[in-house]
Amino acid sequence: MIEVVLNDRLGKKVRVKCNDDDTIGDLKKMVAAQTGTRADKIRIQKWYTVYKDHITLKDYEIHDGMGLELYYN
Amino acid sequence: MANRTDPAAKSIRGTNPQNLVEKIVRSKIYQNTYWKEQCFGLTAETLVDKAMELDHIGGTYGGNRKPTPFMCLVMKMLQIQPEKDIVVEFIKNDDYKYVRVLGAFYLRLTGIDSDIYRYLEPLYNDYRKVRRKSPDGNFMLTHVDEVIDELLTRDYSCDIALPRIKKRWTLESLGVLDARKSVLEDDFEEEEEKDEMEQDGLEEEVAHEKQDYYRARSPARERERDWRRDSHRHRDRDYDRDRDYDRERGRGRDRERDRDRDRDRDRDRYRLREEKEYGYERERDREREGRERDRRDRERGRRRSRSRSRSRERKRHGRSSMSPRRHEAEDGNAPEESKKKGKKEKKEKKDDGTDHPDPEIAEANRIRASLGLKPLKL
Numbered sequence: 453m454i455e456v457v458l459n460d461r462l463g464k465k466v467r468v469k470c471n472d473d474d475t476i477g478d479l480k481k482m483v484a485a486q487t488g489t490r491a492d493k494i495r496i497q498k499w500y501t502v503y504k505d506h507i508t509l510k511d512y513e514i515h516d517g518m519g520l521e522l523y524y525n
Numbered sequence: 526m527a528n529r530t531d532p533a534a535k536s537i538r539g540t541n542p543q544n545l546v547e548k549i550v551r552s553k554i555y556q557n558t559y560w561k562e563q564c565f566g567l568t569a570e571t572l573v574d575k576a577m578e579l580d581h582i583g584g585t586y587g588g589n590r591k592p593t594p595f596m597c598l599v600m601k602m603l604q605i606q607p608e609k610d611i612v613v614e615f616i617k618n619d620d621y622k623y624v625r626v627l628g629a630f631y632l633r634l635t636g637i638d639s640d641i642y643r644y645l646e647p648l649y650n651d652y653r654k655v656r657r658k659s660p661d662g663n664f665m666l667t668h669v670d671e672v673i674d675e676l677l678t679r680d681y682s683c684d685i686a687l688p689r690i691k692k693r694w695t696l697e698s699l700g701v702l703d704a705r706k707s708v709l710e711d712d713f714e715e716e717e718e719k720d721e722m723e724q725d726g727l728e729e730e731v732a733h734e735k736q737d738y739y740r741a742r743s744p745a746r747e748r749e750r751d752w753r754r755d756s757h758r759h760r761d762r763d764y765d766r767d768r769d770y771d772r773e774r775g776r777g778r779d780r781e782r783d784r785d786r787d788r789d790r791d792r793d794r795y796r797l798r799e800e801k802e803y804g805y806e807r808e809r810d811r812e813r814e815g816r817e818r819d820r821r822d823r824e825r826g827r828r829r830s831r832s833r834s835r836s837r838e839r840k841r842h843g844r845s846s847m848s849p850r851r852h853e854a855e856d857g858n859a860p861e862e863s864k865k866k867g868k869k870e871k872k873e874k875k876d877d878g879t880d881h882p883d884p885e886i887a888e889a890n891r892i893r894a895s896l897g898l899k900p901l902k903l
Contacts, residue, residue: 453886453901453902468889478898481896485896490681
């Protein structure tokens with residue numbers, strides 16, 4: 453289980469617990485459940501890399517405590 | 526400026542009509558080439574020409590969420606606010622189905638509740654195919670009546686949040702609308718008459734039942750559907766979650782679980798009565814034993830295998846802290862019910878970690894279970 457921090461720099465900072473074999477799409481659903489936005493409106497980025505929905509966190513080498521950027525579509 | 530609403534336009538639902546589309550999608554539309562080139566200076570008449578050229582509907586698509594021309598035209602209509610007769614003409618026209626869908630969408634956004642039901646329900650009879658652009662950029666096949674159904678029952682379509690409208694049965698009880706009469710009713714009656722003439726007695730009864738069932742269904746169907754929709758809506762936070770969860774799990778599964786729970790509850794009641802006769806001491810001892818075993822198991826660490834050994838049943842029951850009476854009842858029943866398949870399903874649900882001692886993990890597992898994800902691997 454890893455814990456990822458997502459920050460949108462506008463006041464929304466969420467900590468999400470997830471497995472490393474979850475996909476980004478699953479992570480977006482968890483974030484949507486916690487923040488109240490819709491899952492398909494969320495975009496997760498790291499600098500200019502937009503993370504795709506069907507790839508797992510392990511493949512993106514997202515580790516425990518890592519911070520990701522939260523943007524909206 | 527091209528993006529300003531007509532100053533003579535009324536405000537919709539207390540705000541600038543363009544604000545019905547949320548900020549990010551609105552900016553995407555303003556930056557779109559189709560909007561800048563084709564939608565500049567459109568009036569109601571020239572808008573009809575543009576609408577006739579439409580060949581697909583949809584919301585935003587692609588990596589950078591490009592809006593479809595359909596969305597641009599909806600935005601344009603919100604900007605210029607055509608008269609209601611013009612919108613009704615859009616809907617009534619039979620030749621161009623995309624103009625019809627455009628008119629229906631605009632009416633759904635801006636019209637009053639009774640008008641929406643009155644004008645959109647006849648469109649349920651339109652079975653023509655419609656091309657829809659999905660968010661990843663591919664085209665999907667859908668039909669006009671499916672689109673209308675989505676407009677009337679969902680609260681989000683084509684990346685625009687649809688305003689809330691009153692339920693149909695509310696309007697019926699107010700007397701503003703008549704009960705819903707399906708066009709298929711006549712066809713059904715014809716079929717039943719044919720059946721009656723061919724067969725006798727018993728079949729006739731069945732046909733009558735079917736007829737009554739269908740008749741009872743027509744006006745009540747809306748009510749039932751609306752009630753189901755409404756009961757979800759009131760759980761604000763869980764609305765989307767529950768909807769997805771139901772769709773993924775299927776209602777059959779829920780029904781099975783409910784049936785099993787009822788069966789278990791009856792069994793609990795029966796056991797309780799039995800145990801009361803033997804006295805409470807036996808239960809207390811069993812409880813204490815169970816708790817000690819829990820402590821031992823907890824030290825060994827949590828295992829999530831799905832075997833149905835008695836100790837695991839007890840441990841599971843010991844962990845889930847409920848009212849003492851129910852706790853005792855379940856403890857006593859553990860060995861018996863481990864054999865039942867229905868109870869096994871319920872055990873697996875508990876095994877999803879929603880009863881984990883750490884409240885954060887339990888909460889996360891609860892959310893994951895409702896989303897259809899596997900529980901956290903600790």
